[in-house]
Amino acid sequence: MGDPAPLLSVRDLTVTFPTKRGPVRAVDSLAFDVRPGRTLGIVGESGSGKSVTSLAVMGLHTDAEVTGSVALGGRELIGMSDRELNGLRGRRMAMIFQDPLSSLHPYYTVGEQIAEHHRFHFGSRRAAARERAVEALGEVGIPEPRRRAGEYPHQFSGGMRQRVMIAMALSCEPDLLIADEPTTALDVTVQAQILELIARIQQERGLAVVMITHDLGVVARVAHDVLVMYGGRAAEHAPVDSLFAAPAHPYTRGLLDSLPRLDDDDDAPLRAIPGSPPSLLDPAPGCAFAPRCPRAAAGSEEERARCSGERPLLVGPEGHPAACHFPAFPAYEGVAS
Amino acid sequence: MTTTTTATSDAATSTTSTPLLSVRDLTMTFPGRRARSAPVRAVDGIDFEVAAGETLGLVGESGCGKSTTGRMIVRLLEPTAGSVSYDGRDITHLSQRELKPLRRDLQMVFQDPHSSLNPRQTVARIISDPLMVQGSSAAEARKRAVELMDLVGLIPEHIDRYPHEFSGGQAQRIGIARSLATSPRLVVADEPVSALDVSVQAQIVNLMERLQRELGLAYLFIAHDLSVVKRVCDRVAVMYLGRIVEIGVKERVYAAPAHPYTRALLSAVPLPDPAAERARERITLLGDPPSPAAPPPGCTFHPRCPKAQEICRTEAPLLRIASPGEARQVACHFPEAA
Numbered sequence: 001m002g003d004p005a006p007l008l009s010v011r012d013l014t015v016t017f018p019t020k021r022g023p024v025r026a027v028d029s030l031a032f033d034v035r036p037g038r039t040l041g042i043v044g045e046s047g048s049g050k051s052v053t054s055l056a057v058m059g060l061h062t063d064a065e066v067t068g069s070v071a072l073g074g075r076e077l078i079g080m081s082d083r084e085l086n087g088l089r090g091r092r093m094a095m096i097f098q099d100p101l102s103s104l105h106p107y108y109t110v111g112e113q114i115a116e117h118h119r120f121h122f123g124s125r126r127a128a129a130r131e132r133a134v135e136a137l138g139e140v141g142i143p144e145p146r147r148r149a150g151e152y153p154h155q156f157s158g159g160m161r162q163r164v165m166i167a168m169a170l171s172c173e174p175d176l177l178i179a180d181e182p183t184t185a186l187d188v189t190v191q192a193q194i195l196e197l198i199a200r201i202q203q204e205r206g207l208a209v210v211m212i213t214h215d216l217g218v219v220a221r222v223a224h225d226v227l228v229m230y231g232g233r234a235a236e237h238a239p240v241d242s243l244f245a246a247p248a249h250p251y252t253r254g255l256l257d258s259l260p261r262l263d264d265d266d267d268a269p270l271r272a273i274p275g276s277p278p279s280l281l282d283p284a285p286g287c288a289f290a291p292r293c294p295r296a297a298a299g300s301e302e303e304r305a306r307c308s309g310e311r312p313l314l315v316g317p318e319g320h321p322a323a324c325h326f327p328a329f330p331a332y333e334g335v336a337s
Numbered sequence: 338m339t340t341t342t343t344a345t346s347d348a349a350t351s352t353t354s355t356p357l358l359s360v361r362d363l364t365m366t367f368p369g370r371r372a373r374s375a376p377v378r379a380v381d382g383i384d385f386e387v388a389a390g391e392t393l394g395l396v397g398e399s400g401c402g403k404s405t406t407g408r409m410i411v412r413l414l415e416p417t418a419g420s421v422s423y424d425g426r427d428i429t430h431l432s433q434r435e436l437k438p439l440r441r442d443l444q445m446v447f448q449d450p451h452s453s454l455n456p457r458q459t460v461a462r463i464i465s466d467p468l469m470v471q472g473s474s475a476a477e478a479r480k481r482a483v484e485l486m487d488l489v490g491l492i493p494e495h496i497d498r499y500p501h502e503f504s505g506g507q508a509q510r511i512g513i514a515r516s517l518a519t520s521p522r523l524v525v526a527d528e529p530v531s532a533l534d535v536s537v538q539a540q541i542v543n544l545m546e547r548l549q550r551e552l553g554l555a556y557l558f559i560a561h562d563l564s565v566v567k568r569v570c571d572r573v574a575v576m577y578l579g580r581i582v583e584i585g586v587k588e589r590v591y592a593a594p595a596h597p598y599t600r601a602l603l604s605a606v607p608l609p610d611p612a613a614e615r616a617r618e619r620i621t622l623l624g625d626p627p628s629p630a631a632p633p634p635g636c637t638f639h640p641r642c643p644k645a646q647e648i649c650r651t652e653a654p655l656l657r658i659a660s661p662g663e664a665r666q667v668a669c670h671f672p673e674a675a
Contacts (some may be wrong), residue, residue: 045534045535045536046534047543104344141398144563157625158399158625159625160625166421167591187398187561187625187626188398188561188563188602188605188606189398189602189605189621189622189626190398190625191605191607192604192605192619192621192622193621193622193623195607196621214534214535215535215607216535216609217607217608217609218607218608219609220607220608220610220611220614221607221608221614223611239609239611241611244610244611244612246607247469254536255535255536256609258535258536258538259535259538259539259564259568259609260538260539260562260564260568260569261564261608261609262563262564262567262591262603262606262608263608263613264608265569266568266569269543269546270539270542270543270568271539272536272537272539272540272542272543273536273537273539273540274540276504276505276506276507276534276536276537277534277536277537292536329629
């Protein structure tokens with residue numbers, strides 16, 4: 001394929017929080033790569049560990065034990081000093097969040113906030129940084145960027161605030177953008193604008209993007225590769241077309257079947273997944289999905305015991321592994337990837 | 338335009354008998370936050386009907402007035418103007434005491450199941466409260482609560498637990514059980530699944546559909562998620578900035594949207610199908626929805642509309658029949674040909 005080397009390479013990432021009721025493993029032995037110009041979608045429900053993963057990559061956990069390896073452009077980030085990390089965060093890797101208002105300082109104009117970010121990383125002069133801020137606001141499609149740079153966050157709409165966050169994240173030309181549910185708080189017409197903006201900038205700059213979301217539609221629209229997480233672990237990892245055409249993990253299958261869709265008839269009842277996402281406080285010894293899994297339920301007694309007692313490894317065909325004892329790997333060679 | 342008014346009453350309902358719920362020229366104006374700021378017209382003269390046993394979906398983006406509409410119908414908010422009729426009777430100006438017997442029939446389900454359940458009350462108390470208000474004895478109410486828990490798929494043995502002991506999906510089932518306690522005929526559901534995980538949403542959608550079949554409920558289903566609304570509704574009303582811009586049977590509105598806003602809204606929804614996503618032609622609207630405190634003149638959608646002409650800037654379009662022989666109505670000077 002002649003793919004470039006991965007920009008971000010995560011191996012065996014494990015994040016453990018100490019709690020009163022004992023340690024909670026929010027992310028367990030996760031591995032993935034992201035190449036320049038590509039988008040990895042990380043999908044999962046609440047408690048799946050998708051946001052904890054993104055914060056671990058950015059080195060933003062203060063009270064958790066983070067082990068494994070996170071390499072950005074060949075440099076190991078785990079164990080790096082805060083000083084060194086500060087030089088990389090915002091400069092080589094940047095992050096945007098679901099709620100832009102809580103990530104912007106209410107007392108400073110958006111221009112000042114972007115300029116300060118630039119001064120921190122490049123030591124540029126005040127006037128030059130200010131110019132760069134205006135430019136950055138223009139690049140993300142904010143009309144009248146010079147005037148808007150002098151305004152405060154509350155004077156922007158939700159969609160415009162998210163543009164400001166993207167302008168700030170990209171003002172130092174990072175190589176990696178982590179977007180954690182960036183459009184979840186936005187209306188659907190504004191979501192479309194923001195997703196288009198991120199895609200355009202990615203194309204222009206060859207940015208590597210990690211898109212964290214619960215929305216399979218967003219993943220289908222923007223991702224090249226998809227990592228499905230459940231209970232802190234990878235359930236399935238595949239190129240986007242294979243994942244949607246031939247989901248191997250019963251959880252992925254279940255998610256797709258349970259979605260009401262615009263492009264479907266509405267007469268058959270939705271095939272809901274029974275039960276709720278698992279608690280991480282008291283993880284089952286086997287597959288985290290086993291208690292809700294139709295495949296496990298349909299299995300023989302021996303098979304059921306395996307699902308509930310033995311943790312499945314993430315294995316399978318090249319490029320499309322699934323963590324399931326009984327994955328549905330069809331002959332999916334025909335699917336374009 | 339006398340024809341328009343007669344058309345309205347025909348089109349807004351799917352049956353010819355008296356509708357269960359009928360809303361006429363309903364308006365809600367909130368005073369400005371500060372003394373001199375302009376009042377906000379959150380809902381601006383809307384009309385619709387809901388027939389017994391049917392589901393009307395009310396969709397739109399944040400600030401379009403859909404939740405305010407729901408709250409006016411159950412009288413959690415007092416409308417500034419217009420009327421709400423239930424079973425042919427105008428209930429807009431009934432006092433809370435006069436309203437009490439009607440509360441049996443008219444119930445509401447809220448978005449956030451946990452914040453809409455009292456954390457200090459047991460499930461038994463939460464579900465039986467509406468019955469006690471309506472005069473049931475404690476023993477009767479508890480017996481009914483057990484039945485209701487079973488009906489909505491909760492384990493009746495959990496009746497003495499507190500809301501925090503339940504997951505989000507289970508808590509929403511409690512909210513639904515409470516709304517059904519008095520055997521209502523109309524349930525206003527305001528974003529009932531949007532706070533839930535994807536895998537749990539389908540459970541609640543299926544539950545609401547089953548309850549409708551078994552109990553003959555009518556729903557006013559308020560949501561921003563067009564896929565969910567398509568799933569559960571018979572008819573759908575699309576709101577923009579306090580007004581209905583399109584209303585009609587679901588099949589027509591989704592297959593052949595007549596208002597440019599409906600078209601853009603549908604085309605913005607990401608489909609969980611990567612090949613279809615790549616092949617799709619999307620209409621991307623510019624800008625954000627305007628503030629209801631300063632609505633644009635003419636058609637309020639014109640600043641974002643790809644089809645806007647001069648007349649759109651000056652004259653507000655009326656809601657009228659989109660194409661002959663069809664009950665669907667649209668408020669646009671240049672509706673899409675069906």
